[in-house]
Amino acid sequence: xxxxxxxxxxxxxxxxxxxxxxxxxxxxxxxxxxxxxxxxxxxxxxxxxxxxxxxxxxxxxxxxxxxxxxxxxxxxxxxxxxxxxxxxxxxxxxxxxxxxxxxxxxxxxxxxxxxxxxxxxxxxxxxxxx
Numbered sequence: 855x856x857x858x859x860x861x862x863x864x865x866x867x868x869x870x871x872x873x874x875x876x877x878x879x880x881x882x883x884x885x886x887x888x889x890x891x892x893x894x895x896x897x898x899x900x901x902x903x904x905x906x907x908x909x910x911x912x913x914x915x916x917x918x919x920x921x922x923x924x925x926x927x928x929x930x931x932x933x934x935x936x937x938x939x940x941x942x943x944x945x946x947x948x949x950x951x952x953x954x955x956x957x958x959x960x961x962x963x964x965x966x967x968x969x970x971x972x973x974x975x976x977x978x979x980x981x982x983x984x
Contacts, residue, residue, distance in 0.1 A: 869982050869983060872982055873975075873978065873979055873982050873983075874934070876975075876978050876982070877975045877978070878931045878934070878935075878936055879931075880971060880974050880975055880978065881936040881971055882929045882931060882936045882938075884967065884970060884971050884974065885929060885936060885938045885967060885971075886927055886928075886929050886938060888964060888966075888967045888970075889927050889938065889960060889961045890924050890927055892959075892960040892961070893915075893917060893918055893921075893923070893924040893960065896915045896916070897958075897959075898958075898959040898960055898961075898962070898964070899964060899966050899967075900962075900963070900964050900965055900966065901965045901966060904959065906956075906958040906959075907956040907958065916958055917948060917958055917960065922942060923940065923942050923944075923945060923948065923960070924960075926940045926941050926942035926945065927939070927940050927961065928940070928941055938961065939961075940960075940961060945961075948960070949961055949962070
């Protein structure tokens with residue numbers, strides 16, 4: 855009886871470890887994709903798409919001239935979490951705005967992203983446990 859319990863407990867621990875690893879990778883990949891999609895969409899999606907203020911003297915979409923800001927989005931798994939960031943030195947000025955630059959959010963909390971991540975992790979949990 856004890857052997858069966860120990861084996862079942864080890865099996866459960868292995869599944870939980872796999873789910874934790876998979877969940878972190880899901881968060882990492884989906885977050886980077888969501889934030890990069892802001893540049894394609896011309897705005898940030900929290901619950902809905904919040905379009906960026908247009909440029910004053912141009913018909914092109916803001917933040918897309920070189921693609922550097924979009925390409926600067928990175929992520930790292932640190933412990934039991936994922937850190938998603940831009941390593942472009944001017945990212946904060948664009949994301950939060952300044953006295954002379956309107957905020958054009960491209961990275962931050964998103965209810966839509968959180969919901970999509972939750973759904974994807976639940977799907978992965980079902981694959982692992984059932």
